Amino acid sequence: MQLFGLFKTPQNELEKGGRSPAAQTDIPLTPTKRCPACGAYIPVSQLWENLGVCSCGHHFRPNARQRIHWLTDPASFSEHDPDLESRDLLDFPGYPKKLKNAFLACREKEAVITGTASIGGHPCALFVMEPGFMMGSMGTVVGEKITRLFEFALEKQLPVVGFTVSGGARMQEGTLSLMQMAKVSGAVKRHSDAGLLYITVLTDPTTGGVTASFAMEGDILLAEPGAMIGFAGARVIEQTTNKKLPDGFQRAEFLLEHGFVDLIVPRTRQRETLSLLLDAHERPVK
């Protein structure tokens, strides 16, 4: 299994881990990561086995392939539209280079992976957003892939499970990225009107145009512990209101308290929870 590059690039020296003398003398060749919540150094292999969750409960941010691997039944995932790539539709300065760097950073062609899979034996259509690709920003390809997935799921009468992580709409595609919010919402609505199930799992961070469209449109909204979920960025709100934000503002727990998510589900329980929910909504095959 490929361990390199599974998690986001370390932000600073401290986050790189492997600095503790004990770790260096006892297990010198084991790469570790430092938990930003509790400060513990965790061997990467151990973190991997525990689905990227520290013993203190902190959820590290995995990439989309990793989530698919953890979540779906072995060899059940079949990818849709793997070759759709963004184009620089508006000749936006620096965008082609950004796209190239995003690919090099995560080896994905776009900020979402879509396909079909089974979870605990239950077939579903699945999309998982990729934080390594321009922080999951939504441009025309993200909109197109998710729209196609909902249209496919409608045709095949499949439920949709979606994992969101996004900084919002992709400004390099201008108003066309804004239109993706409406486009996807239209496909979600048709799928929903046909009596089909859509479950979203909101992960850290889910913001902006994705929050204001398909992230919030599920029949059932699950969230990962501690995930930042909101429409406006916390820093923007702080700047405009000039007030300190309440503790835990826009965290999953805050949304639960205010009635905007159904349940917070730790990553280690997601497979089981999704499997049960899919089971509860299973329909006889036509």
Add this chain to the structure above:
Amino acid sequence: MGIAYEKVQAARMKGRPTSLSYIQQIFTDFIELHGDRRFADDPAVAGGIAWLRGAPVTVIGIEKGASTKEHIRRNFGAPSPEGYRKALRLMKQAEKFQRPVICFVDTAGAHCGVGAEERGQGLAIAENLMEMMTLRTPILSVFIGEGGSGGALALAVADRVLMLENAVYSVISPEGCASILWKDPKKVREAADCLNMTADDMRRLGIADSIVTETGRDLPAIAQELELALSRELECLCALPVSLLLEQRYARFRGFGRLE
């Protein structure tokens, strides 16, 4: 270079007619209906029933307010979740009584604040996008000034989009774009150009259907042309069977960024 930013400045200009001034000019009567029936009445959105050439329509406008006092009361036209929920309530009412919906868009964006987040700003916008897509009555949107991101789109999932010559429509403000992308808030002119946010850009991209000239015209003249354009569009749309209307609305948005 810089023409786009001049449009942005014109769209934001103090004293520019607001939604209510157009509503009063275009329609023969306007009965305002308040409240979202959930939490509050958001003054940043005004809506109700009005008559267009003798026929009742539902009119909804994002309202910035005409005086300093009104700017503040109406939160400078930045709607809260209640504003979007009021708009949706009035749209559902229009659907029930088979009235067309006419929306006026003029906002820098949905309100950014603790209360707006606590009451589900993202969800409020998302629900409008979903519900408008299948609302069984014609929807027209007119951009009269700023069209700021999701906060504008929540009143613009429409069968036809009309824009005034100096109106703009963008995923982010040029200021926001310049500071995020180039860490230089002074590059607003470049940002406005790059974002493709003018009415001409919108027509080229198929996001707007027609543009109403402002240059050399006063408010009554612009309103008169709008009245004509709205009546003409409604005449076509009301003649369509609802299923076809909804099919065309879906196809309109489905087509943005369709890839082979």
